[in-house]
Amino acid sequence: MTDMTMESEKQTTISSASLRASALKNFILGDMIFRRMTLTAAIVVLLLLGAIIGSLVIGAYPALAKFGFSFLTSERWNTDQEIFGAFAPIYGTVISSFLAMLIAVPVGLGIAIFLTELCPQFLRRPIGVAIELLAGIPSIIYGIWGFFVLAPFLKESVMPKLVWFFAPIPGLNTLFAGPGYAASLFTASLILAIMVLPFITAISRDVFSTVPPVLKEAAFGIGCTPWEVVKNVVIPYTRVGVVGGVMLGLGRALGETMAVTFVIGNSHKVAGSLLSPATTISATIANEFQESSGMFTSALLALGLMLFVITFIVLAAARIMLMRLEQKAGV
Amino acid sequence: MQFSISRVAMAVALVATSTTTVLAADISGAGATFPYPLYAKWAENYKKETGNGLNYQSIGSGGGIKQIIAKTVTFGATDAPMTPEDQAKNGLVMWPMVMGGIVAVVNLDGIKSGDLVIDGPTLGDIFSGKITKWDDAALKKLNPKATLPSDAITVVHRADGSGTTFNFTNYLDKVSAEWHGKAGVSQSPEWPVGVGSKGNEGVAGTVGQTKGSIGYVEYAYAKQQKLTYANMINKDRKTVTPTLPAFQAAASNANWEKAVGYYEVLTNEPGAESWPMTNATFILMYKEPADKVASAEAIKFFDWAFTNGGKTAEELDYIPMPANVVALVRKTWAADIKK
Numbered sequence: 001m002t003d004m005t006m007e008s009e010k011q012t013t014i015s016s017a018s019l020r021a022s023a024l025k026n027f028i029l030g031d032m033i034f035r036r037m038t039l040t041a042a043i044v045v046l047l048l049l050g051a052i053i054g055s056l057v058i059g060a061y062p063a064l065a066k067f068g069f070s071f072l073t074s075e076r077w078n079t080d081q082e083i084f085g086a087f088a089p090i091y092g093t094v095i096s097s098f099l100a101m102l103i104a105v106p107v108g109l110g111i112a113i114f115l116t117e118l119c120p121q122f123l124r125r126p127i128g129v130a131i132e133l134l135a136g137i138p139s140i141i142y143g144i145w146g147f148f149v150l151a152p153f154l155k156e157s158v159m160p161k162l163v164w165f166f167a168p169i170p171g172l173n174t175l176f177a178g179p180g181y182a183a184s185l186f187t188a189s190l191i192l193a194i195m196v197l198p199f200i201t202a203i204s205r206d207v208f209s210t211v212p213p214v215l216k217e218a219a220f221g222i223g224c225t226p227w228e229v230v231k232n233v234v235i236p237y238t239r240v241g242v243v244g245g246v247m248l249g250l251g252r253a254l255g256e257t258m259a260v261t262f263v264i265g266n267s268h269k270v271a272g273s274l275l276s277p278a279t280t281i282s283a284t285i286a287n288e289f290q291e292s293s294g295m296f297t298s299a300l301l302a303l304g305l306m307l308f309v310i311t312f313i314v315l316a317a318a319r320i321m322l323m324r325l326e327q328k329a330g331v
Numbered sequence: 332m333q334f335s336i337s338r339v340a341m342a343v344a345l346v347a348t349s350t351t352t353v354l355a356a357d358i359s360g361a362g363a364t365f366p367y368p369l370y371a372k373w374a375e376n377y378k379k380e381t382g383n384g385l386n387y388q389s390i391g392s393g394g395g396i397k398q399i400i401a402k403t404v405t406f407g408a409t410d411a412p413m414t415p416e417d418q419a420k421n422g423l424v425m426w427p428m429v430m431g432g433i434v435a436v437v438n439l440d441g442i443k444s445g446d447l448v449i450d451g452p453t454l455g456d457i458f459s460g461k462i463t464k465w466d467d468a469a470l471k472k473l474n475p476k477a478t479l480p481s482d483a484i485t486v487v488h489r490a491d492g493s494g495t496t497f498n499f500t501n502y503l504d505k506v507s508a509e510w511h512g513k514a515g516v517s518q519s520p521e522w523p524v525g526v527g528s529k530g531n532e533g534v535a536g537t538v539g540q541t542k543g544s545i546g547y548v549e550y551a552y553a554k555q556q557k558l559t560y561a562n563m564i565n566k567d568r569k570t571v572t573p574t575l576p577a578f579q580a581a582a583s584n585a586n587w588e589k590a591v592g593y594y595e596v597l598t599n600e601p602g603a604e605s606w607p608m609t610n611a612t613f614i615l616m617y618k619e620p621a622d623k624v625a626s627a628e629a630i631k632f633f634d635w636a637f638t639n640g641g642k643t644a645e646e647l648d649y650i651p652m653p654a655n656v657v658a659l660v661r662k663t664w665a666a667d668i669k670k
Contacts, residue, residue, distance in 0.1 A: 076521065077521065078521045079517075079518075079519045080517045147536075147537075147540065151540070152541070152542070179463075181526060182540065182541045183541075265525075265527065266526065266527030266528070266529075267526055267527060268521070268522075277525070287491055287527070287529055288490075288492070290391070290491065291390075291391055291491060291519075
């Protein structure tokens with residue numbers, strides 16, 4: 001061993017210059033390979049996205065060309081006469097996701113604030129772990145649970161009360177008009193709310209804990225209440241992260257398929273009442289793709305394209321909103 | 332953004348896998364959910380006797396037709412018979428495999444199987460959304476003794492294209508002006524009301540879960556899931572209970588010798604004993620199969636089922652095809668399917 005080292009040391013002095021050059025060359029080569037590989041990976045993502053958009057557009061074209069704008073506004077979905085309108089699934093997708101966010105955002109932020117600002121130390125871990133576990137439950141489990149437990153419970157115990165309570169209030173009495181169906185827009189929204197809750201909570205909690213303690217302590221020091229600290233220090237400091245979490249949740253709600261298919265009722269009708277069955281884009285595709293052909297397939301692909309567009313609009317709106325907020329805050 | 336991409340990619344992957352699930356060794360078929368309990372049982376027995384397996388995907392009649400046309404399976408199964416013209420156009424042979432009955436199932440407190448009587452027009456009114464409450468006058472008139480709640484009716488129908496739906500709507504279309512005006516005969520009509528579920532299994536499950544609901548399923552599913560079925564008033568104005576003899580009475584009206592391409596629908600048949608929603612379920616295969624070995628294996632299985640499967644069928648409340656029809660079908664195989 002030692003002999004060999006000696007030997008090599010001798011050689012090093014002889015050809016150290018050329019060795020250094022070759023080592024450098026190796027570095028350059030390795031660097032280049034690394035750069036090329038990461039570049040390829042990035043390009044693959046772009047190509048994939050382009051290919052998906054491309055095949056969706058090509059597949060959807062016959063339906064969009066035939067029905068034109070009425071594809072968006074018509075509620076009819078007749079597979080025999082091949083008359084297709086996407087209004088019912090688009091309505092169901094947007095409303096169920098919107099309602100889910102309406103429920104999940106305040107609750108999720110509430111949990112996150114409680115966990116980071118107010119919670120006694122010994123409770124933090126169990127609640128935190130519970131939320132992470134909730135995020136790990138597969139959507140089919142939510143679907144089965146919703147179908148067997150939540151939906152019957154809502155129909156028997158909650159919906160009659162909602163109908164009774166909102167009956168005298170104009171406007172809301174159409175939104176909550178009876179009879180309540182177990183499989184309904186309302187049930188689907190509630191399941192979605194539960195499903196996106198852990199995303200919003202987990203991300204908000206993580207970004208809340210990045211607020212420098214010195215900021216909060218300073219605020220407390222000048223006599224702020226916990227509410228004022230959250231409102232004026234924590235939320236403004238973390239809003240980009242929070243909006244990110246909300247958007248991730250919204251993304252999941254818009255595209256969720258399995259759980260929603262179980263509890264939404266799969267009805268191509270737009271009912272005024274939230275307690276009536278409805279359908280979403282992803283549920284329609286999941287139910288009907290298998291036996292579709294020709295124009296029917298094209299209409300379903302056009303539905304997929306609509307979901308793509310809706311998601312894109314939502315994300316773009318979020319970006320614009322964030323930019324506005326930042327300008328206002330003058331950061 | 333990433334989210335929607337992953338969804339779309341998943342959907343694409345799903346479609347890809349669903350059309351390529353052909354196993355090399357087994358006979359592969361896909362289609363109707365209606366005869367699935369029986370085909371599964373036959374396959375089990377056949378495997379015991381011969382060692383050959385059957386891979387049958389119960390994806391609905393619409394799916395079965397689509398897959399046989401796409402040539403991803405050796406045979407397709409459908410409850411909605413393909414018209415002789417379509418058979419010729421696609422180069423397919425169709426024959427009836429077994430018959431069965433569709434029943435209306437309900438979920439009502441205090442109502443047991445057979446307690447409730449419904450006639451065709453009333454059933455049509457319920458599925459058209461004209462009758463919305465269980466204590467509607469029409470239902471009360473048919474059931475003077477039953478205590479019907481004033482609850483709303485939840486109609487449960489299929490969310491996928493279905494041969495069971497084809498036969499059910501074929502019946503409603505014949506007997507209910509309301510249904511005829513609103514929807515008509517179809518494997519997946521524009522449902523005026525109700526919630527959709529996938530497959531006979533899905534409808535059975537949803538009705539079992541939902542108080543105040545009514546749906547329609549193949550009789551074996553109602554029996555398996557212990558659902559409450561309703562008695563029906565048939566074409567001869569007689570009240571009938573869904574039993575094997577009632578299905579047989581209706582099936583005896585079929586005239587298979589005369590039916591071109593075995594196109595025959597068995598709803599609303601005459602006869603005092605006849606169950607009004609009876610139907611045959613069919614097999615579709617290519618006249619000139621690409622894989623002749625697989626095709627021959629499939630025919631062997633069906634031949635075995637015709638010879639040995641009758642008892643199993645009756646145990647599960649399906650009606651085996653009569654001997655003369657079986658002889659006819661065997662002739663068709665010999666004449667039309669290239670070996």
